[in-house]
Amino acid sequence: MSQSVLFVCLGNICRSPLAEAALRQECADAGLNVIIDSAGTGDWHVGQPPDERAQAAAVRNGIDIGHLRARQVTAADFHDFDHIIALDNQNLRDLSAMRPAKADSKLSLLFDHVAGRAGEDVADPYYGEAAAFDQTWAEVTDAAATIRNWLAAD
Numbered sequence: 260m261s262q263s264v265l266f267v268c269l270g271n272i273c274r275s276p277l278a279e280a281a282l283r284q285e286c287a288d289a290g291l292n293v294i295i296d297s298a299g300t301g302d303w304h305v306g307q308p309p310d311e312r313a314q315a316a317a318v319r320n321g322i323d324i325g326h327l328r329a330r331q332v333t334a335a336d337f338h339d340f341d342h343i344i345a346l347d348n349q350n351l352r353d354l355s356a357m358r359p360a361k362a363d364s365k366l367s368l369l370f371d372h373v374a375g376r377a378g379e380d381v382a383d384p385y386y387g388e389a390a391a392f393d394q395t396w397a398e399v400t401d402a403a404a405t406i407r408n409w410l411a412a413d
């Protein structure tokens with residue numbers, strides 16, 4: 260059975276769609292069959308494509324994420340996904356609070372998968388400059404490489 264990973268940020272239009280795209284590419288390159296999705300803890304952008312600056316950052320790295328649509332995380336996600344990975348500590352707290360009592364998914368922080376950066380937030384680029392989205396891309400691709408490795412070893 261294939262493994263599954265859900266990335267969660269606040270709006271699901273900036274950080275988590277980029278993390279989804281980065282891990283998709285890593286897994287495709289490695290020939291790994293992994294179900295990958297993303298969602299937001301908030302509902303403000305449900306149904307919307309990723310922020311244009313996130314789309315542009317992905318295109319700069321050869322990936323089109325324009326087809327993605329934001330959705331809000333649900334209780335069912337805690338049963339449907341093996342791994343739920345929060346982009347920052349507030350997302351992690353919000354996910355812990357809504358986690359159903361009997362749910363198998365493993366909850367973690369994205370930077371806990373990057374050596375030397377455990378406990379850190381992926382900074383929210385929403386109110387930043389375009390360059391902030393390139394930094395987000397660099398951070399999520401770092402994590403995606405490590406996550407790909409442990410998925411391959413599982």
Ligand code: 4NP
Binds near residue numbers: 268384385
């Ligand atoms: P994201 O960024 O959580 O990385 O998708 C944000 C997008 C929208 C908002 C906040 C953060 N917002 O407040 O609308």
